[in-house]
Amino acid sequence: MQYLLLIYRSEAELSKMTPADRQAMSAEYGTYTQSIVQSGHFKAGDGLQPTTTATTVRVRDGKTLTTDGPFAETREQLGGYYLVEAKDLDTAIGLAARIPGAKEGSIEVRPVMIYK
Template identity: 85%
Template sequence: MQYLLLIYRNEAQQSRMDPADYQKLLAEYGAYTQSIVQSGNFKAGDGLQPTTTATTVRVRDGKILTTDGPFAETREQLGGYYLVDAKDLDAAIAMAARIPGARHGSIEVRPVMIYK
């Protein structure tokens, strides 16, 4: 079954990180990514640009409305994702727990709907 592991973190906190600590974090993400690629669980994954680059789109009464930034103001922002294959939710949770961002942010684990 496929699961989307959504990585939430505090952008303000991350922007204040010491450059050496940030490089260490990137290396940890690289090692994690390699481990799930090698295990065969990796389907896709990427980091996202900061929320300051986001645009939210809504259609109301046939009109396209856009606003800068994310839909909601929160303490944690969506920073990236992994799409993985896992035998069950417990296996997906175990993968999510190994994501470096889980130590300071949160990882949302969501099953993917597969349309046939």
């Protein structure tokens, strides 16, 4: 089964990181990504640009409305994701717990719908 692992953390805290801290975090993510590629769990994954680059789209009464920025103000923002293949939820949770961002933010684990 496929699961989407959504990585949330504070953009404000991320912006306070030193270049050395960012490089260390990047290396940690590289190591993690390589491990799930090698184990066969990896399907896809990417980091996201900051929420300041986001555009929210709504359609109301047939009209497309756009707003700069994210849908809601929160303490943690969606910063990236992994799409993984896992035999069950426990395996997906184990993969999520190893994501470097889990130490300071949170990881949402969501099963992907299967359409037949």
